[in-house]
Amino acid sequence: MANSSPLGIFDSGIGGLTVFRSIVEQLPGYDYxxxxxxxxxxxxxxxxATIHQYTWExxxxxxxxxxxxxxxxxxTASAKALRTIQQQDLSAQHADKRVLGVIRPTAEVIGNYTQSRNIGVLGTKGTVQSGSYLLEIEHFFPELKVYQQACPLWVPLIENGEYDKPGADHYxxxxxxxxxxxxADIDTILLACTHYPLLQEKIKAHLPANVNVVAQGGxxxxxxxxxxxxxxxxxxxxxxxGTRTFYTTIDDTAEFNHHASLFFGEEVKSESVDVSVGCE
Incomplete structure (x- = not known):
């Protein structure tokens, strides 16, 4: 990678691969x-504080x-770390670099999906508690009514490969x-976690046909x-x-590769790294 300047895609786990897949579809020739x-x-x-520390590292x-x-x-990283990184960390240490998130792009268009002007936001506890979607959607679509629901058990289910099992239906x-x-007026539900598209078919099966389920990748x-x-x-x-390299902070790359391949839609081979080494 010494002579390469790849576009970086970061996630706390494997959910970001659903976004990565969509990015590659629209921008296939870049190094990633x-x-x-x-x-x-x-x-x-x-x-x-912890999420900012981990994300910045x-x-x-x-x-x-x-x-x-x-x-x-x-x-979660976009909600709890992005603003500090953009407004403080980059200017202090890396003024020539840029970091972007997923919340603002989604908020800019989510109002185009609803007829009733009532939308639901499903996310992690951290994303919901941050209020980031409420603030961003209010900025672009002040007339919308936004309802949030934290789904704390969904990411563990997905990360452990249980998302397509019958037991996931209960949760x-x-x-x-x-x-x-x-x-009762919600007609659009935003999957405000990049892991959740793996549950999208199950989610749709438990909703009326007239309710839109919106994933973020595209x-x-x-x-x-x-x-x-x-x-x-x-x-x-x-x-x-056109290169794609994958890294994970767990030692068991075989487990990561297996699950990551399902998210990304093609075979993934990764390396294990320690991101804390040498960080400022």
């Missing part, structure tokens, strides 16, 4: 580096591998019922395409040899 912090996942129940490690631009393909139904009890990918068009100074820095 994916990092999953599986060794410290899930992030959802951790404090703001991973971002710095990706910078050291040559990434000039990193996408936080993780809603899918549980959180959907809690969300829909808040309003939205974030389209936003990135637009960003690179508007920032040619960054686009020209990204190398374009």
């Amino acid at each position: 580096l994916y990092l999953g912090d599986n060794g410290r996942a899930p992030y959802g129940n951790r404090s703001f 991973c971002v710095q490690w990706m910078f050291k591998q040559g990434c000039p631009l990193v996408i936080l393909a993780c809603n 899918v139904q549980l959180y959907l019922d809690q969300l829909r009890k808040q309003s 939205i974030v990918a389209a936003s990135l395409v637009d960003y690179l068009k508007r920032h040619p100074e960054m686009e020209t820095r990204l190398s374009k040899a």
Whole structure:
């Protein structure tokens, strides 16, 4: 990677691979580096300070591998760490680098999916408690009514490969019922966690046919395409040899590779890394 400047994709685990897949579909010729912090996942129940520390360590490690631009393909990291990284960390240490998240691009378009103007947001406890979606959606679509529901058991189910098992249906139904009890007018549900698309078919099966279920991958990918068009100074820095490298912070790369391949849609071979080594 010494002569490469890949586009970095970060997630607390493997969920970000659903976004990565969509980005590759729209921008296939670029070099990519994916990092999953599986060794410290899930992030959802951790404090703001801890999530910022973990995310910034991973971002710095990706910078050291040559990434000039990193996408936080993780809603919890975007909600709890992105602003501090953008407003403080980058200007102090890496003014020539950029870090983008997934919440703002989603908030910019989510209002286009609803007729009733009532939407539900399903996310981790950290994302929901941050209030980030409420603030961002209010900015772009002040007329929308937004209802949130934390789904703390979904990420562990997915990370452990249980998302397609019959036992997952109970927990899918549980959180959907809690969300829909808040309003009978919800006609659009946002999967505000990049892990949740693996449960999308089960989620749809437990909802009326007229309720839209919106995943973020295509939205974030389209936003990135637009960003690179508007920032040619960054686009020209990204190398374009079509390479994809995968890293994880757990020792068992075989387990990561197995689950990651299901998320990414093709075979994944990864290396294990210690992101804390050499971080400032």
